[in-house]
Amino acid sequence: MKKLAIVAILVVLGGCQSIESVPLVYVSSNKVGVDVSVGTADSPGANLTIGANTTDAAYVPVAVARNCNSVNGTTNSGCESFGSDIMRLYGGSSPVTRLEDSLAQIAGDNGQISGIPVEKLLAGFSDTDSDRSDALSVFGSFEARVGGNAGAQNSAGASLGFGKLFATGVAAQNLSVGVDDVAVARAGANCLVSMNSILSGLPEAERTAGVVSALAQVCGLGDMEQTAGYGGETPPGTEAQPPEGETEQQPEGDAGEEIVPDPEEPNTQV
């Protein structure tokens, strides 16, 4: 019994040892039965789980405890009293940020170099996507489907399944933006396919410019009567009048000739 207690104490003390290189850990696990685990920093104590337990997690370090004197043999103030030096992880700074810091140091308190304000010197520089730095962002997908909408009032939707994955740092940022773009693009494409299907199912006489325009607006393509030159119904008093001395030109192009609006056929609202 005494030996067991000593082993338990050693295990607990081992958990308190500072680790200089903290890894990034991704875990996906399924457990059924009885599961026993020792405590962690966020939930101290032992855990006993009976039944089923599913875990999908990414453990991202936000700070590293380094041993004192580990950096060039120098000791930071207060390090010895804590026993270790805590270093936060931010990711590398961008070139523009580093330039800004360097110029600020050179300029000193007055914020000028040779009479020119630092802000003016930095005016021609800007951060681009490739300059972004990030150590903490996490993008996780757990068999979920990510949705996006396109069109007027987000009427057309599409959902995407990425499986089970994790991304961190700048890759997480890029992926979150990319997922949105892809979802919207696919939703728009789906809407156009549906629009074509609806038009194909209509009798030719009912394929009016008003119907096409209404469907286009649903897909977020704007008012095709105006953009493509369709001669749909125009509210009274809003007709465009040609300047004096000029004759009104008919719109050119195949699109305006193929679909002829029927003035007696009311526009169909979709």
Add this chain to the structure above:
Amino acid sequence: MRVEGAQATTSVGFGVTELSPQTDADVIAYRLTGFGLVPGLDSTTLGYRSEEVVIVLDQSACSVVIFEATDEQIELLEEAFGESSGKSSICYLGGEE
């Protein structure tokens, strides 16, 4: 037990198995499935346990980790990354790329 890597090996046996990973590796990944008394990353299970773990020591080695994905999902992922796909190191746990 099957160990993937530069020299893939497979071993079958009874009792407690021990695996010592390469200490200077940038990434350590493992997948385990077991019945009975099964130790894992942070706990021990009496029953059934399946676990997939990726430990990234060099964060530039794997900025994206994919546990399960079909070809269609991988294609979708590359589309979502767009121009930045070449800048991100993507690791597939299934060993297929």
